[in-house]
Amino acid sequence: MAAVFAPNLHALTLLTSGSGTAAADPSPGPYTEGSSVVLTATPAAGWQFSGWSGDLRAHRQPATLLIDADKTVTATFTPIPRPVITTPPVAQIRARGRGRHLHGRGHRASPLLYQWRKNGDPLPVRRRTRCFLAHVQIADAGLYSGGGRQRGRDDRERAAAP
Numbered sequence: 001m002a003a004v005f006a007p008n009l010h011a012l013t014l015l016t017s018g019s020g021t022a023a024a025d026p027s028p029g030p031y032t033e034g035s036s037v038v039l040t041a042t043p044a045a046g047w048q049f050s051g052w053s054g055d056l057r058a059h060r061q062p063a064t065l066l067i068d069a070d071k072t073v074t075a076t077f078t079p080i081p082r083p084v085i086t087t088p089p090v091a092q093i094r095a096r097g098r099g100r101h102l103h104g105r106g107h108r109a110s111p112l113l114y115q116w117r118k119n120g121d122p123l124p125v126r127r128r129t130r131c132f133l134a135h136v137q138i139a140d141a142g143l144y145s146g147g148g149r150q151r152g153r154d155d156r157e158r159a160a161a162p
Helices: none
Strands: 012-017 020-025 037-042 047-054 063-066 070-080 084-087 100-103 105-107 113-116 119-126 130-133 144-149 157-162
Touching: 012 037, 037 047, 037 070, 037 157, 063 157
Parallel strands: 012 070
Antiparallel strands: 020 037, 037 063, 047 070, 084 105, 100 130, 113 119, 113 144, 144 157
16 A cells, blocks of 8 residues: 655745835745745835744845745835935135035935035035035135935935025
């Protein structure tokens, strides 16, 4: 007498919360009991991966899930925080022929990309929290602003007149 056993097969349900996608490798199921599946979450522009929940609790990417029953896993995405200007440039008056530094500070999870402007037009000084105007002349008079920018988000700027 011979016995034939069919493998236990299980389903994997992937869900998302926020804006992004979740993928399983190999895909699609069903999956044999005891097999492993690699899960990868890909955030949409302006979003970041926060973690896995449900039958997998982890924050790492990619994550491996052992299949020992039917599983449901959710990939959670949260918006990337907007930059915050913590020290805006301040209004300044400077005599002709002297230099002037404009300063601004901002923060977020990773470094900001700075852009300085004069009367709304971008200045060639980029990605620095300081802007130095050498030998200030009457033609340099105007409204200067500096702002931090992050990928996928609008600038947050504070204005100052030198």
